[in-house]
Amino acid sequence: MKILVLNGVNLNMFGKRDPKHYGTTTLAQIDERLQALGKELGAEVECFQTNFEGEMCERIHRAFTDNVSAVLINAGAWTHYSYGIRDALAMLTCPIIELHMSNVHAREAFRHVSVFSEVVRGQICGFGADSYELALRAAVSAVQSSK
Ligand code: DQA
Numbered sequence: 001m002k003i004l005v006l007n008g009v010n011l012n013m014f015g016k017r018d019p020k021h022y023g024t025t026t027l028a029q030i031d032e033r034l035q036a037l038g039k040e041l042g043a044e045v046e047c048f049q050t051n052f053e054g055e056m057c058e059r060i061h062r063a064f065t066d067n068v069s070a071v072l073i074n075a076g077a078w079t080h081y082s083y084g085i086r087d088a089l090a091m092l093t094c095p096i097i098e099l100h101m102s103n104v105h106a107r108e109a110f111r112h113v114s115v116f117s118e119v120v121r122g123q124i125c126g127f128g129a130d131s132y133e134l135a136l137r138a139a140v141s142a143v144q145s146s147k
Contacts, residue, residue, distance in 0.1 A: 008075035
């Protein structure tokens with residue numbers, strides 16, 4: 001089982017940026033935790049981060065040809081307006097789990113909208129760095145139940 005974890009714009013700054021919303025865990029530490037949990041759950045985990053929207057779309061296109069089993073995506077602010085990433089995600093046939101560290105529904109109004117909602121299996125938000133591990137568990141269980 002291959003799980004691709006996609007992180008979007010500004011998320012390389014986790015650990016330094018706005019600790020009230022995002023805590024102090026770095027993206028490298030999150031990646032490490034996901035690798036460990038992946039081993040436990042029998043999934044190969046690959047993590048990717050970019051600040052460039054076109055690069056994110058191209059990574060999603062590669063996921064289409066690579067036949068990944070599931071995708072986790074925290075697209076950061078792109079979540080709220082990027083139809084380009086939404087259309088790229090819509091090409092995938094595997095389960096997609098959207099996740100956020102912060103509870104986006106308890107924040108500014110523009111964060112209440114996700115343009116990905118219609119193309120993802122579900123959304124996890126508000127659990128800090130644990131959102132990633134919860135999303136990985138959800139992805140593995142979605143893949144297992146589709147077999
Ligand atoms: C975020 C929430 C987004 O609204 C924000 O733009 C981010 C991070 C989160 O993980 O809580 O960059 O996706």
